[in-house]
Amino acid sequence: MTTFLLVLKIIAIVLVVFFVLTFTVYFFNLDMKLTAAIEPWLLKHYDKIDRDQHL
Amino acid sequence: MKDLRHLIFFENLLLEANNELVQKAQADSKVCVAYTCENVPEPLINLEGCFSARLRAPRTGSLDISTYYMTSFLCEYSRALLERAIEGGFNFADCMITPDGCSMMNRCVENMELLKTLGSGKEKFFFEYMEIPMKADDNGLNLYVVQCRNHILKPLNEKYGIDISDAAIRKAVEDHNRICRLIRAIGEFKKEEKPRITGYEFAVITLATYVAPKYLLIDKLEETLEEIKTREPDEKSKFRARVLVAGSEIDDTDFIKLVEDCGAYVCADRFCYGSLPGRNPIELNDKEDALTQVCRAYMNRGECPRFMNTHKMDHRREYVDQLAKEYKADGIIYEQMKFCDPWAYEKMMGSTILRDKYGYPVLAVDRPYSIGTSGQMQTRVQAFVESIEIKKIQRGGENG
């Protein structure tokens, strides 16, 4: 029983932590802020790729 | 070279859309069919009792009103035509037949219709819009035939009583071919090393055959051909290179003049209003009806970039190569009228492919409807001529 409760408690904690973390990311737009920081790096990478540019 | 006897006569025909011969033909009770696009088969609008006049707006000045109606993003040809129509310059036409060749031309004619700029006082006046094929195949041919029947022959017959029988079409093709053969014969002289006719003169003569009733031109064309046969070319040519001009609509002979004044002889005219392929005769057989054969000829030879199938696209560049060889061109000028979508793409493709795949020196330019004596264009053509000369010298050096 206690194990079951413990598992429930862990699941609840995980869910709460998951919610708090993801909701924080969601609400403060952290996902977009992160990807905005990645973009310039990616664009530099694309510039370095050799391309067979022609019609 | 001695001036051509009838050059001024031909030049005068180009000064007004409603020129001397158009007026004469109308006085002979002939119906004037106005049109704007090379995809309208000319013999069908030159049946007995009618004649064609391909619209131009010579001596175009301000485009203010047409720019209001169509904005400054449409090509100047379409705007110049609308402006002239609003001014009443095309009121002589008895009907207007146009295909949806390109969006801009379509809108131009639609504006003419909506603004009631044509047909004033002409009860039988009509506008007809045609669908024309975008591919050269059997399905396209069927469409072409149906469209020509419904939007050219039927209204001409119903409104003006024009004979649209097979025999009448065959007669019109014969008359058309007579003009074409004369132009081709004159054009042959452009292949000579020391040509007896300039590109400008040829452009004037060819253009006249589009804008004036053909049957009234025959004698002058025949006399001109005879004159050229015995014409002595200049001992020392003013030209430093031979160029083929390919591209969109040119009804401004000043453009050809400008190119030639810069030292480039325009040996071949692969543009809309030019003679290649527009003045190639249409050969008919007796096995099939004439209408189908005329449509097939127009569909198969059409070099307009609106043809979208791969074979046609490739053929456009192959044809330019073939002409360049035939007319011994040293280089190619690809031109497009500013804001022309179809030729914007074809100019890019054609100029790149002709340069990279076929090895020609190529100049790609865009231009306004009326070029006048544009300094910018002169500079570009002069530089192109010099580059051809340098290449010739280098090649000569390589060959020892």
Add this chain to the structure above:
Amino acid sequence: MAKQIGADRLGDFYKEGSRVRKRREWRGFRDTMYDYSRWLWIMMTLGKFVMKPRNVKAMFRYRWMANYLAVPMMVDRHTQGLRGEYLRICHTEQDLVIKDVANLLDSLFRGDRRIGNDKKFSDKVVLVDENEMTAVMMGFPDLKVLSRETPSTYVSVLLNQRAACHYIDVAQEFGLAGDVCPMPEAEAGVSIDDDAPILGACAIQCNTTCDGSLLGNGVISQRLEKENGIPVFQLAAPLRHREDDVQDYAAQEIRNAIAFVEKHTGHKWNWDAYFECAKRVNYFTKCRQEWLEMNRTPYPQVFGSNLALYTETNYMAICGRIPAFEKADAKITKLARQAYAKKKMAAKEYRHRAIVWGVQSHYYMDFLVWLLNCWGIVPLTDMLSMVSTKELVTEDTPENREQAIYDMAWLTENMIMRNRTHGGYKVLLDELWEFVEMFNADMVILWEHMSCKALDGMHGMFEEKARERGIPLVWVSHDLFDPRIISRQGVRDQINSFMRTVMQEEPIDPSLEVLPDDQSW
């Protein structure tokens, strides 16, 4: 931070010089939790997508893939200020479009010779244009219908306003004039830049919306056919699509296209599958008509950019081929009916009822949301949503099989945008005023896509007709894919000036009048 519609100053979420907004909206507990749950779903969809190594590889190969970093933000832009049923309708549409695009990308990379190189899969792929009606593929259930241009340019610009700039520049470097429509120009640029996936048994191109689009295809087919060895069929749909004497030609083009696909894929046309798709197309038409019917009343429900974007996707790209869209149609209709019964409004104040005409600015697709929130102008419907309402035959009989060919031809002729930009002035000019009357509109917002020659060519006549009818007409100029010509603020300023000077009005939400979103995605 409020539950009530219009309680927030939406402009305050923007930050000068930033790609992204400061934070997401608080829409009240229920709506925020709903929006959060949809965000989680989107993150999971993206997560699943990047779990596959080939998709990661593609991310590092194709420049346009960087735009997909901005997927959640695109949804945020379209849900701005929305609550209740409107929010749910928007998510139902957007989320399904996202899922569909994720599947499209996954399939493209699976067959791509550079990435997944699954030859067997690639042999089942038929490539189509971005702006092409896929009606001709309704009877090929076992083939994959993929568009390379949809993810590389079309969706990319929805995600990131500058997505096409690089490709436009590439095309111009090769000599293409800068005055052509930037959409086919960018698509040609992708091909020239060697940045398109290579796959497929064959391809069908179509003379879609304009001369530029037609010619742009010529650039793409050059590489596709001659270099990659993928045969291309050019489907030529008639331009004067309302004329009876072009329909036989259009039908024969469809027959030829089907024969081409059969030849190059070895798959046979399946009439059962076709009629199933036709039923779904009819169902979507019925739903769309119901939404439009609601929009004629004082309580419009499905309107604005959501209507336009969803119609474009469902009507043209899906064309009854994917059952999930039928479920979405039903769900949206149910939500719309609920909201309509409760006389709900999407903004706190409706001041004007507008018909939006012309080709919208693609880099500012959420402009219609702004129009509603800032000025209370309700975009009742738009040109791209006013497509065919013709009912397709759905019963399999010999006569209907023949009619079905004509139905497919009709749909192809009447693909989005094309049904108005081609076909003569009646479909573009005259029908606008019929819609103004039908929807009881008091204003016309007329997009002037500056390089769209078919629309520009009617500029003066639009003004004259508006003057005759006494309907205020606002021109909104833009360059479709290129915000460097007219920025988003430049677009807004045209409305702002008109509303302040001509209409003598003040904005509902002044914080939205000037937004620092020049650097934004």
